[in-house]
Amino acid sequence: MVSSRRNSTTNISSSTPSMSTAQQESGDDKPSTSKMSSEEKVDSPPIWRKFSHPPFNNNRNMQLQLANNRGTKDDWGASLRYAINEEQSTSLGPTVDSAETSSISSDTTVATPVISPSVYERFIVLSDNLTDLVKAVMEEAKKNTDAESCSLFLIDEENNELVANVFDNANEEIKELRVPVGDGVVGCVAKTRTMMNVKDAKKCPFFYAQVDELTGYHTKNILCFPIIDNSGALVGVGELCNKQSENSKGFTRTDEKYAKNFASYCANSIAHCLFYKKIQEASTRSHMATEMMVQGSHLKIAEDDIQRLLKDPLRDWRYFNQNFNDFSFAPRNIGENHFHKASMMFFEDLGFTTRYRINKRKLSYLVLRISAGYRTVPYHNWSHAFAVAHFCWLMMRTEACTNALTDLERLSLIIACLCHDIDHRGTTNSFQLQSKTPLAQLYSSEGSVLERHHYAQTVSILHMPECDILEQLTTLQYRTVLSNIREIILATDIAAHLKKASRIHDMVEIGYNPMSNDHHYLLTCLIMTASDLSDQSKNFNNAKLIAENIYKEFFAQGDLEAEIGVTPLEMMDREKAFVPQVQLEFLDSIGLPVFKMLAEIIPDGKSTYDAIRANQLCWNALKEEIQSSDSGVRQCLTYLKDEDIERKVIEKVRETDPRAAEIASKRFNTITSNGHVPSTSTDIFEGYLEEYQNPIDQICMPNHNNNHEEQPVMRLLPKKNSTKKATEEAALLKQPDCDGLLLNRRARPRRLWRRACQLARSVSESCASCSPMPNRRQISSEDDSESA
Missing domain, CATH: 3.30.450.40 (GAF domain)
Structure with missing residues (x-):
């Protein structure tokens, strides 16, 4: 049976019918089932053995084609084995006689091999x-x-x-x-x-x-x-x-x-x-x-948070600090609770809310959504984004930037600064590529993995209906803003900055040309890079604290790399990194050149270059101080918070460069920070709030209208009871700190107090925003006529 199956499939010819080879040699006249004409093959195929494998019946035409196109056994041997089963034949082909079976009987007696x-x-x-x-x-x-x-x-x-x-x-x-x-x-x-x-x-x-x-x-x-x-x-x-x-x-x-x-x-x-x-x-x-979902998008922004931003009028920058418009002011000092309000103030102060008819509710929701999109990593978090946006806002207010850039470019810069590190994971692009993360798989071919992800997150947020502050722009303006945001965010990649540093240097050498699109692009990239590095242009105390957060991220990445068998860079190895040395190398190669070029194009920013140079001297002095002390100090970051070491460093710098020491040690008085509103000229509110708390509360807080609803026009005091309980999904705004709100009691002449009460009363009766700044009032024509 097996031998007949072996040779039967090879004896089918498509040209001339013939008997099997064994039959021809023996002279047996017994007709074979394969001995028939070509026409008979098509009309009535030979006798096939039963096939047990289901796919066989579905491929019968192919099997017939194989049989009809095949040569003889002598040409290329027995070829088809549809199934190998000794007890039950499942092969294709006509039956053959016993002579042919005996010719290959040696194959049929072999046992089936066993596989371990x-x-x-x-x-x-x-x-x-x-x-x-x-x-x-x-x-x-x-x-x-x-x-x-x-x-x-x-x-x-x-x-x-x-x-x-x-x-x-x-x-x-x-x-x-x-x-x-x-x-x-x-x-x-x-x-x-x-x-x-x-x-x-x-x-x-x-x-x-x-x-x-x-x-x-x-x-x-x-x-x-x-x-x-x-x-x-x-x-x-x-x-x-x-x-x-x-x-x-x-x-x-x-x-x-x-x-x-x-x-x-x-x-x-x-x-x-x-x-x-x-x-x-x-x-x-x-x-x-x-990964592509907007970070925090599953969280619902609390309506109470939105209402707090909506009902509180847009403030002048002096509301946050008298020195808020100084390049050397560290914006984190105003307190995280005021970051959202200050971010909205950037749009108002630069005139974007009026020029582009930005909806205040959508602006509030946008700022809250952006802050929710940042992760709680040590450095690349919401406070870093706010600090970058603050520096950019200062640049946008300068006369040089106002004349050099278009309004759409300035608007793009502010939005890009707020969103430039959104959903940052606290790791570098190289780590993303080494770890083969989904982000790396998505963006590795284009480069700047994290920056492209930040841009994708930004666009996703701007496309949300409740965050669409650009809805009043034309199609061309909208595309221009998105294109600008993309280029600006990609410019935060230091590797990308180094590639175009020579072009920026050439632009500075020949002078900025407002008619050149390339110069517009290079200037926006330069401003973005400087804003991203602006923490090092503050006083030395701020530079040290920010450096500590940066190296916490670096060391965490170094630990992850060590776990996966990758040798981390020296600056990311907590056992080898020496922060002052790494900071000096960074300032020499990137920091100083960036701020030097910025100061040459925007003269108002020259103080930032002076601050960078002063901090460079301090980092060098700190390096010498740590090297001369116990070597064990280098293995931790506690010396960055040591006030005694900082004083020694400042004094050492003062011996060689007194002006640099003064810049590096400059600190602002934060007595008017955290939401206090100083006056424009006489600072009449400074020092009175605690002593006369109740009168001001009674003058400014009630709303004498028919529905008798509370209208927090000027909220100088903390809101004790929220109008709506904060949702569990997200409470992005913290309640104001009572301890930091009230100023020290200081006696003042009663005449000044009367002037303060008169001013507060007049503002409460005639002004919708209750801002003491005349140029920031939002007075309707009806109210204006009544007050007149």
């Missing part, structure tokens, strides 16, 4: 890496069949092709080999899902000679078998080439049996691997979608 379970266990272990699994399968198949080479083709259902990516005896230049299903021996096996044993590859009509030409390999004989999983789906095709046994004419019956059993192991292992890969891809897509 350890092989399957080894394959399962490699299921997380398809390449390693394919290599293991190929090596195992070659070892047990004594084949010279093995190839494993996986099915690409989308393109209906077989794909091989791993080769053992191929040209190294070939990275991938694709064969259409139905072409060549491999394609025929994939289409019919049957085993094919080719004794002479050159005489086989299905042999795909182009593969040998591409790989440079000489194929003699082939054993090709389908790999089908438990569900009946085709996973791939295995191809063994060139039996290496002595006096071998090709692969034996034993090899066929082994291939059949081995294919089931391969199918399950590869199916597991492909399924695991799909799970990983789905997880990556899900993670990518999560």
Whole structure:
């Protein structure tokens, strides 16, 4: 039975009907089922044995084509093995006589080879890496069949092709080999899902000679078998080439049996691997979608927070501090509770709210949403964004920037500064690439991974209907602003800045040309970079505290890199980093050149360059001080907060450069910080608030209208009871600090107090915003006429 199956498929000819070879030699006149005309073959096919494999019935036409186009046994040998089963025949082909059966009886007595379970266990272990699994399968198949080479083709259902990516005896230049299903021996096996044993590859009509030409390999004989999983789906095709046994004419019956059993192991292992890969891809897509979501977008901004910003009038910059408009003022000193209000003030002070008809509620929601988008990392957080925006606001108020940049460019700069580090993870671009994070996979080809993510987050927020402060812009203006924001945020990448530093230097040398678009671009990039580094242009105490936060982030990244086996940079290694030395190198290479070029283009910013130079001297003095002390101090950051060491450093600098020491030690009196409103000229409110708390509360707070609702026109005192309980989703605004609100009691003449009461009463009765600044009043025409 087996021998007849072996030779029956090779004796079908498409040209002339004939008897089997065994019949011709014996002279037996018994007709064979294969002895018929061509017409009879088409109309009434020969007698086929029952096939138990379901895919066989679906591919009968292909099997007939194989039989009709095949040569004789002497040409290329018995080729088709649809199933290898001794008890139940499942092969394709007509029956043959006993003479032919006896000619190949040696193959039928071989027992089915046993495959060790350890092989399957080894394959399962490699299921997380398809390449390693394919290599293991190929090596195992070659070892047990004594084949010279093995190839494993996986099915690409989308393109209906077989794909091989791993080769053992191929040209190294070939990275991938694709064969259409139905072409060549491999394609025929994939289409019919049957085993094919080719004794002479050159005489086989299905042999795909182009593969040998591409790989440079000489194929003699082939054993090709389908790999089908438990569900009946085709996973791939295995191809063994060139039996290496002595006096071998090709692969034996034993090899066929082994291939059949081995294919089931391969199918399950590869199916597991492909399924695991799909799970990983789905997880990556899900993670990518999560990464692309706006940080904090799942949180609901508390309506109470929005109302607090809406009902509180837009303030003049003096509301936060008398020195708030000084380049050397550290904006974090006003308190985090005032960052949102001050951010809204930037738009109002520069005239954007009026010029572009920005909705105040949307501006409030935008500022709150941006702050919610920042993570609680040591340095790249919401306070850093506010400090950067404050420096940019100071630049935008200068006459040089007003004349050099357009209003849309200035608006773009303010928005970009607030959003430039949104959703920062506290790591660098290089770490993102090394860790192969979803962000790196998404943006690695373009470079500036984190900066592009910051821009994507910014656009997502601006597209929210409740944050769309640009809704009144024309289409062209809107596109211009988004394009400017993109270029400005990308400019915060220091690597990108270094690439265009020479162009900025050339612009400074030849002078700024307002008619040049390139100069506009370079100037906005320079302002953004300087704003991002502006913490180092304050006093030395502020520079030290900010440096501590920066190196906390660096050291945390260094610890992560050490865990994954990557050697961190010296400045990120907490055991090796010496902060003063690293800061000096940074100021020499980046800080000083940036602020020097900025001071030459914008003369009002020259004080920032002087502050950078003063801090450079202080960092050098601190370096010498730490080096002369116990070496153990270098391993921690506590010396950055040591006031005694700071005084020694300042005194050491004073010996060589008194002016630099004065700049580095300059600190502002914060008595009018944290929401106190000084007067424009006489500071009449300074020092009186605590003594006359109740009168001012009674004058300014009540709203004498018909509905008797409380209208917090001028909230000089903390709001004791919130109108609405803060939601659990997000409470972004802190309640004002009672201890920091009231000033020290100081006696003043009663005449000044009367003037203060008269001013407060007149403002409460005639002004919608209750701001003591005449140029910041929001007075309607009706109220103005009544007050007149």
